Amino acid sequence: MTCAVETKGLIKIFRNRWTGKEVRAVDGISLNVEHGSTFGLLGPNGAGKTTFVKLLLSCAHPTAGRAMIFGRDSRESEARRPAGYLPENHRFPTYMTGHGMLDFYGALSGMDAAALRKRIPELLAMVGLAEWGAVRLGKYSKGMLQRVGLAQALMHAPSLLVLDEPTDGVDPIGRRQIRDILQSLEQQGVTIFLNSHLLAEVELFCRDVAIIHRGKVALEGRVKDLTAGSGYRVEAESVPERLQKELRTKAKSVAERNGHIEFLFGSRDEANQALDLLRAGGCAIETMARTSSTLEDVFVKTVNEQ
Amino acid sequence: MNSKTGIVTWALVRDTFREAFARKIFWGFFGCSTALILFFIFIMKIDVVEGAVATVSLFGNTTRGHDVQRLVRQAHAGIAAFLYTAGMFLAVFASAGLIPTVFEPGRIELLLSKPVERYHILLGRYLGNVLVIAANVFYLVLAVWIIFGVKTAVWTPGFLWSSAIIVFVFSVLLTVVLLIAVVWESAVVAMMVAFAIMFMSPILAQQSLLERLLTSEWSRNTIRVLYYALPKIFDLGRLARALVLGDPVIDWMPVWSSALFGLVTLSGSLYAFGRRDY
Numbered sequence A: 001m002t003c004a005v006e007t008k009g010l011i012k013i014f015r016n017r018w019t020g021k022e023v024r025a026v027d028g029i030s031l032n033v034e035h036g037s038t039f040g041l042l043g044p045n046g047a048g049k050t051t052f053v054k055l056l057l058s059c060a061h062p063t064a065g066r067a068m069i070f071g072r073d074s075r076e077s078e079a080r081r082p083a084g085y086l087p088e089n090h091r092f093p094t095y096m097t098g099h100g101m102l103d104f105y106g107a108l109s110g111m112d113a114a115a116l117r118k119r120i121p122e123l124l125a126m127v128g129l130a131e132w133g134a135v136r137l138g139k140y141s142k143g144m145l146q147r148v149g150l151a152q153a154l155m156h157a158p159s160l161l162v163l164d165e166p167t168d169g170v171d172p173i174g175r176r177q178i179r180d181i182l183q184s185l186e187q188q189g190v191t192i193f194l195n196s197h198l199l200a201e202v203e204l205f206c207r208d209v210a211i212i213h214r215g216k217v218a219l220e221g222r223v224k225d226l227t228a229g230s231g232y233r234v235e236a237e238s239v240p241e242r243l244q245k246e247l248r249t250k251a252k253s254v255a256e257r258n259g260h261i262e263f264l265f266g267s268r269d270e271a272n273q274a275l276d277l278l279r280a281g282g283c284a285i286e287t288m289a290r291t292s293s294t295l296e297d298v299f300v301k302t303v304n305e306q
Numbered sequence B: 001m002n003s004k005t006g007i008v009t010w011a012l013v014r015d016t017f018r019e020a021f022a023r024k025i026f027w028g029f030f031g032c033s034t035a036l037i038l039f040f041i042f043i044m045k046i047d048v049v050e051g052a053v054a055t056v057s058l059f060g061n062t063t064r065g066h067d068v069q070r071l072v073r074q075a076h077a078g079i080a081a082f083l084y085t086a087g088m089f090l091a092v093f094a095s096a097g098l099i100p101t102v103f104e105p106g107r108i109e110l111l112l113s114k115p116v117e118r119y120h121i122l123l124g125r126y127l128g129n130v131l132v133i134a135a136n137v138f139y140l141v142l143a144v145w146i147i148f149g150v151k152t153a154v155w156t157p158g159f160l161w162s163s164a165i166i167v168f169v170f171s172v173l174l175t176v177v178l179l180i181a182v183v184w185e186s187a188v189v190a191m192m193v194a195f196a197i198m199f200m201s202p203i204l205a206q207q208s209l210l211e212r213l214l215t216s217e218w219s220r221n222t223i224r225v226l227y228y229a230l231p232k233i234f235d236l237g238r239l240a241r242a243l244v245l246g247d248p249v250i251d252w253m254p255v256w257s258s259a260l261f262g263l264v265t266l267s268g269s270l271y272a273f274g275r276r277d278y
Helices: A049-056 A097-108 A113-126 A140-156 A172-187 A199-205 A240-252 A269-279 A294-305 B003-022 B025-043 B065-097 B108-113 B118-151 B160-182 B186-205 B207-213 B216-228 B233-245 B253-275
Strands: A005-015 A024-035 A037-042 A065-070 A083-086 A160-162 A191-195 A207-211 A216-222 A231-237 A253-255 A258-263 A284-291 B045-049 B052-058 B061-064
Touching: A024 A049, A024 A065, A024 A207, A024 A216, A037 A049, A037 A199, A049 A065, A049 A160, A049 A191, A065 A294, A083 A191, A097 A113, A097 A140, A097 B003, A140 A160, A140 A172, A160 A172, A172 A191, A172 A199, A191 A199, A191 A207, A191 A240, A199 A294, A207 A253, A216 A231, A216 A294, A231 A269, A240 A253, A240 A258, A253 B160, A258 A269, A269 A284, A294 B065, B003 B025, B003 B052, B003 B118, B025 B065, B025 B118, B052 B186, B065 B118, B065 B186, B065 B233, B108 B118, B118 B160, B118 B253, B160 B186, B160 B233, B160 B253, B186 B207, B207 B216
Parallel strands: A037 A191, A037 A207, A083 A160, A160 A191
Antiparallel strands: A005 A024, A005 A065, A207 A216, A231 A258, A231 A284, A253 A258, B045 B052, B052 B061
């Protein structure tokens, strides 16, 4: 099956014209994003995420390698037809109204007047801006600009949606609204490629992620697999020092909090053995729970290890 | 041209007009043109005696009927010269800002992500810009031509040709603005270079005189190369005047050599735009 996004050894080197100094913004990234999946691209500032997206959409030319959209080289203009894009720090012309902006970008995607007339009111209503279509973009708040920007990306009903920080500046209600729209698009089979700093959001929404660091893929996989670095947390009170020592040798980590001791065990058996010992020692058990690492834990660990 | 190409071109042209409206560029030109038209409607007085033009009073000068055609042609030439100089400066000044705005970060990425070839984006914007100026030039020239025609019954087509020359020269200068906007993204530099070409043109037009005055062969060659390479704004102005006055045009070289300059500069812009990273 053709991937929605496929890159092969993508490299982008920026050279300073005067000093000759090179920066490898993207350093041999090969990624596959399956058709119909929700994919999150993560990385610290300056990791090369935005450059990667620009290479993907042919805003910049790769030094080496290829970027493909549904099997076609993205440098061909027709390859970009199935893609909708909302850039980070976009600057929509403020002289345009919301309606005019959608009309313009829709036309650039090849939509004719009849299709535009039908689609624009639908999308303005979808992003909650039905009453704002005739208002100039200069009067829109940042959150409204993000929402109308999302409508712009959806104008020609793309099969691939590339969103760079889509909820930047959007209030929690707007964020929820955007997430709902994205979820309904996902159900319709649209591939969503999300570039975001908001790890919680990516964790909540994306099925697959890749973490890039210093222009390279540092980690990639299914969110549920990456966050399955699970353990068992046992929290107890009044643990005698002798028992503490014994359990410390078995636990992966130990933390003290408000007079409680929290042990993290790698397996269920270890946690059960610890529970037996604690009960036998007359300790009060506060909680026992299975834990999983958050995407943030995975992200921090991955970046720090590099 | 297939329908999608047409839709995209029309969208790009319309966007340039929208921006020109929003920045008051179009309305500024339109207002000036209208003021000039009203000026001619009200200051030009004509005496008609038994169905024939007897005298015409224009700018305070009164002339007899048999001189009317000559007077109208001279008035046309004066207006064309005004448009050719002051109008051209204003047009370049106003348009220089319209081109680099497209390359602003956050705006250009969105345009480039669309299924449109880069050359199409640039040519669409260029065409839009030329049409903004052309609409105003044609409006003014046509209206003035009609006013003079109705009042004097003199309908010489030469004045209409001058509008074509004005738009042509503007479109050549705009290729310079385009190239600089693509390479440096600076409206100021673009204007400076376009104005420099305009200022140098009357000097270079004296090429044969300069060659006689210069002693070194290197200097003479430099003047010759500059004269033939750069657009011949001054010579084209003389050509427009000849057309307006109904004089024969001896040499069309300024037209084709300037067109060639425009084509080369435009191709350079398209090449540079095609290779740039945003």
